[in-house]
Amino acid sequence: MSSPRSTSAPATVVVAGATGDLGFRIAKHLLQRGATVRALLRPGSSSKPEAIALRQLGATLTEVNFDSIISLTAACAGADCVVSALSGLREVIVGMQTRLVKAAVAAGVPRFIPSDYSIDYTKLPDGSNRNLDLRREFNQRLDQQPIQATSVLNGMFMDLLTGQAPLVLFGLKRILYWGDADQPLDFTTVEDTAAFTAAAALDSATPRYLRVAGEVASIRGLQAAASAATGESFGLMRAGGLGFLATMIKVTRTLVPARDEVFPPWQGMQYMHNMFTGLPKLEPLDNDQYPEIRWTPIREVLAKREQK
Template identity: 75%
Template sequence: MAESTTDTAAAPGAQQATIVLAGATGDLGGRIAKHLLLRGANVRALVRAGSAAPAVVALREQGAAIIEVDFNNEAELTKACAGATCVVSALSGLREVIVETQTRLLQAAVAAGVPRFIPSDYCIDYTKLAIGSNRNLDLRREFAERLDKAPIRATSILNGMFTDLLTGQAPVILFNFKRVVYWGNADQPLDFTTTEDTAAFTAAAALDATTPRFLRVAGEVATIRGLQAVAGAVSGEPFRLFRVGGLGAFGTVIKVTKALMPTTDDVFPPWQGMQYLHNMFTGQPKLEPLDNARYPDIRWTPVREVLASREQVLA
């Protein structure tokens, strides 16, 4: 995957900015930390006490300050947030994490006098969706309600689907069968942004004191037909469209799949990914207007480059 091209010079005021980052040991969080450090920020990475994950070592080697905390202890979190200019969350999980842990982090940020908070959203525009249409996005909406009541400035980053998922995890482009699978309308515009670009934009936003409540970005807006054309061009072989059915039928399949699967703590069970695609195919959570031009130093990675990188790996 091609990475964002960012100016490694520190942003104005970044040398004095201290960013508290929760979830820094995850894929997205680690990338956010990297881009914050490239921009000259002081990064405090919050990790669970006793964590010896390789990601912690990598963060320390890059220059981040590792702060061990008990995420259930608001006093420890408040101490870790003292003097910070922004708290950024890249936490991943279900209700205990997205709602409860983030709430404790929010309360700590407020108690410490931190002026800004960026929650762990990084998704399609859930504000346009009906409650109950997506479990994971409902959790983000629930936390957003608490966030909007807190005496702190908040900014959510909305980026559509991570483009990286198109290389295999999202069942849309089936490379082995040379098919592009979809439900509904093949001409519905869809938003895609790489994990790397999302991290670069989030880092820039964390150091920008003027951000609004929501920032919406899409590395590329593509239709199913557009994905078909790109996949064919990159592979050198024609891909065909496979319309499984309408959105009503897709909704029924999701309900049946969910009913047949045992209850687990899996954050992304198959039916959750199906819900996300269903939401996108409806067009309701389409991101607009886009804020791509807000930070001119960020180069947005097109779908073609992501798919081409997959072909290079397999070659």
């Protein structure tokens, strides 16, 4: 059931990270819903193609010093919600977002949506995923601030199944996995996550966490979706148990640490290990929070890949 929504004048929403893929889509959906969008940009970024596209869609571009709480406070003035779609490591996820939420509080903004957009990290042990550990650390700081916070958790971005996440092996016609082929997994497209986040940003009665999944599917479900999308029979390829995957992660992290990269190979492996354990499974799901949103199924995403 949908939460009560404000019937007042169009809201003003500040979006940090609006030139990124997810942030751009969030801003677009906010504008489609009639909101006033203020996109925060680093100095000198207003001429970038993404920024120009935002302006053409109707967003207001505000260049801001992300290292300055004073500058951020001025940029947040008069807003009803601040949405973060920032991507990075500690300096961004913990440092920059801490300054951003403190600025939101100083400016009197009532609501804040952090850059989470992930599996349910609240159920994972410390040390099991570097990037999610940073989100947990920031959210502990966020909960100490006098502001209403809402995290959007959406599982894995479904779009990754067509390339970056090596689960659907189109060339081999196999679904690669570790552990249990019947473990339920959560997937949501970037577009659907953005649409849901925009709706949540304009909803004054959201809870602390909102959990959504465009589709919940096991490895066998991925197998069926890939077979249906391509018209060819996909098989399963079990690479080993979760213990073997954990060992692979340790070896990869030792050989290719890439500590300054946001998504090095071992980070993606950590994410898959987390999902296959079942610990961060999203439940209960809040998919019905905004009935107007149509959730894209895995088969549709895989079929579009085949059409390219």
